[in-house]
Amino acid sequence: LAKTTQPISMDSYEGQEVNITCSHNNIATNDYITWYQQFPSQGPRFIIQGYKTKVTNEVASLFIPADRKSSTLSLPRVSLSDTAVYYCLVGDLRIMNAGNMLTFGGGTRLMVKP
Amino acid sequence: NAGVTQTPKFQVLKTGQSMTLQCAQDMNHEYMSWYRQDPGMGLRLIHYSVGAGITDQGEVPNGYNVSRSTTEDFPLRLLSAAPSQTSVYFCASRGVGGKNSGNTIYFGEGSWLTVV
Numbered sequence: 001l002a003k004t005t006q007p008i009s010m011d012s013y014e015g016q017e018v019n020i021t022c023s024h025n026n027i028a029t030n031d032y033i034t035w036y037q038q039f040p041s042q043g044p045r046f047i048i049q050g051y052k053t054k055v056t057n058e059v060a061s062l063f064i065p066a067d068r069k070s071s072t073l074s075l076p077r078v079s080l081s082d083t084a085v086y087y088c089l090v091g092d093l094r095i096m097n098a099g100n101m102l103t104f105g106g107g108t109r110l111m112v113k114p
Numbered sequence: 115n116a117g118v119t120q121t122p123k124f125q126v127l128k129t130g131q132s133m134t135l136q137c138a139q140d141m142n143h144e145y146m147s148w149y150r151q152d153p154g155m156g157l158r159l160i161h162y163s164v165g166a167g168i169t170d171q172g173e174v175p176n177g178y179n180v181s182r183s184t185t186e187d188f189p190l191r192l193l194s195a196a197p198s199q200t201s202v203y204f205c206a207s208r209g210v211g212g213k214n215s216g217n218t219i220y221f222g223e224g225s226w227l228t229v230v
Binding site: 034036041042043044045046049085087104105106107 | 118149155156157158159202204206218219220221222223224
């Protein structure tokens with residue numbers, strides 16, 4: 001799994017757009033970029049996944065530049081309930097490989113204030 | 115949809131006791147894993163399995179054993195509990211193969227373990 005770097009924490013206010021950037025300089029050709037969200041006292045849950053350019057769903061957008069060495073998770077008009085930890089994972093998780101461990105970094109702790 | 119089910123949700127152990135955290139998934143996923151999460155920290159991989167009969171160590175395997183006798187179940191055993199094992203434990207699973215089936219990890223709701 002490609003190593004990723006994210007900011008440790010971010011603060012925002014309700015109604016603002018929040019962009020969280022993840023760096024993954026050694027991303028491989030078959031790697032996908034996946035973001036997870038973890039609320040306090042819960043397990044992480046899948047938010048969005050992409051390979052290149054832009055992906056949008058009902059929760060967020062994911063922007064991936066042409067070189068794919070970074071990605072940006074965009075949360076439009078955040079609310080207090082978006083306060084959570086956001087994890088960026090990069091890898092080709094389809095491959096069955098005994099050495100393919102799924103490791104999470106520390107994530108980005110987003111605090112949304114009223 | 116049950117997804118990934120963990121039991122118990124809360125447990126208090128005395129130092130030296132042993133116990134098993136249960137994990138079951140009903141999605142026919144090949145890959146299962148256990149993580150621990152200490153307060154304010156990220157997830158750390160304890161053990162994982164890529165299929166029935168196959169297990170391997172993650173980042174922090176010491177003090178824990180696992181087995182995978184069936185596709186559905188992946189129990190985590192604490193052999194002799196220590197206060198350093200006080201943590202929240204998450205079980206996770208994912209599929210392998212197919213265009214998108216292997217790229218989403220499903221987590222259980224967590225098991226809160228306190229060792230006194």
